[in-house]
Amino acid sequence: MLNETKIINYLKQNFISPGGIGDDAAIITGSNLISKDLLVEDIHFRLKYTDAASLAHKALQVNLSDIAAMGGLPSHVLLGIALPQNAQEYIDEFLQSFVQSCHQNNVELIGGDTCASPDKLYISVTIIGTAHTPILRSTAKIGDIVCAVGNLGYAHLGLQALESNTDIPKEFKQAFLKPNAAIKESLWLSSQASVTAMMDISDGLLTDLKKLCFASGVAAEINIDNLKNNIIFEESCSALNLNPLEVILTGGEDYGLLFTVKNDTYQELQANANFLIKRIGKIIKGNKGEVAFSRNIDLSLKEFSHFGEL
């Protein structure tokens, strides 16, 4: 089966260039970043539980997150919509909210494309930004500390609750419906010399850490005991028959940050940050892209994939 990784690998083999395919955003020239993300009805969202304002918010935020992933400041955006007949009222509200979200995030909507869709609603956003020195995912070094910013597994838990119409605290559902890109945290981290590599967490911690390790030619070890969320998270997982650790490791769409920091400067970085930095594990010598655990865990860890995961 042709999945996202295979497509990207195929394209990589044919287009090996600095700043080319591989990072969350591509580097056009010097400090200019660009990225695009698709949101497809019944793959990424369902109209029955996603109001237009939330979808507009998310469509922008997942793209902002690609720029945040590289320590960039988003500046311009283009919006593509393939619009089915029955979604016209919905899209009217979507447009108003999208415009509003752009204003709130200081990005300028400069163009786009609209067309009919035979059935489903498709949203395609292209985002442009700038980064003085873009932080790549390919520059982690053995001995670095692996860190995360943002909640892990919240969005996946929320998605499962929405899909099964299970009553759990709103916070988790909102994490899926209206995620926020970690722009401010990313800008601060990218200004710190001790941060060695960075990306956003869109496909789940485990998958994204493997990608970071693969790109950097290293391995990593996750300290399982550092991954615990709060009791409400655990109770909500129980209500849905989900294993909390599995949700934390593999749940996608949280749009936090995954980054590595030099071992001897980690304490200082954490002390100076005005947001919570989670210590996840460390970069180790090993097979490129491999992620080990600090202790044995008995889980069947299916990787998050956009291909038919709903």
Place this chain on the structure above:
Amino acid sequence: MLNETKIINYLKQNFISPGGIGDDAAIITGSNLISKDLLVEDIHFRLKYTDAASLAHKALQVNLSDIAAMGGLPSHVLLGIALPQNAQEYIDEFLQSFVQSCHQNNVELIGGDTCASPDKLYISVTIIGTAHTPILRSTAKIGDIVCAVGNLGYAHLGLQALESNTDIPKEFKQAFLKPNAAIKESLWLSSQASVTAMMDISDGLLTDLKKLCFASGVAAEINIDNLKNNIIFEESCSALNLNPLEVILTGGEDYGLLFTVKNDTYQELQANANFLIKRIGKIIKGNKGEVAFSRNIDLSLKEFSHFGEL
């Protein structure tokens, strides 16, 4: 009904900025251009008569055309694919051809996004280019000559033949399946001081000329007697019960160029060009965006629209 023009007008009201929504490509800063175009299965193409190589060619060319529209040189491209289960073999060939087309056109594929699609195949391409002095559609002046480059109506004729499985010369079907952006012509035209405004012809001559006039705050008159195509075109229209003049005026997807040139320098421009320039009409004083004809024509001219035209 919310159509493309209404969506764009809505966005324009909220985002009035130089180089903002309105032209084929948006100006990011100074000389940097960006544009995006969606291609949707069963709206823009059908898998039953569109081979993967043709679709890849077209997906790139329609985007190249947006840069050509402004006299720009395309440089980078991003590719988004929403992929249904049954299209995986098709997309494998599509990718190979897309990569090849990028090489041939000296554009670098630097990123993109792939995901599942519940049903139809969606292609979303973002293109970046540069133009020393971008040519806008909003700068035509009263008295200018209206010109076109490329065939008019060929693609629409081809589409109608493909849809009805009618046997007409391959040239017309190819015009729809594998259009070519007028990059070289556009680069030459944009270097000529006498060219006052330009855009590409993607929605049909009449619709696009109305857009150019509206943006420039002028009107135009089309000289009907200059619009004749060749006898094979006319015979093929007959075979499909189509009025040749109507096809020339309203048929979309030709991806030629529409431009205006100062009256007193038109002869010189035409003499110096190493490609055919068609004299279509002239820019006149009148209601903003209105297009008149040199003589009465008895046609019901439906405007080309991407919303459910197939």
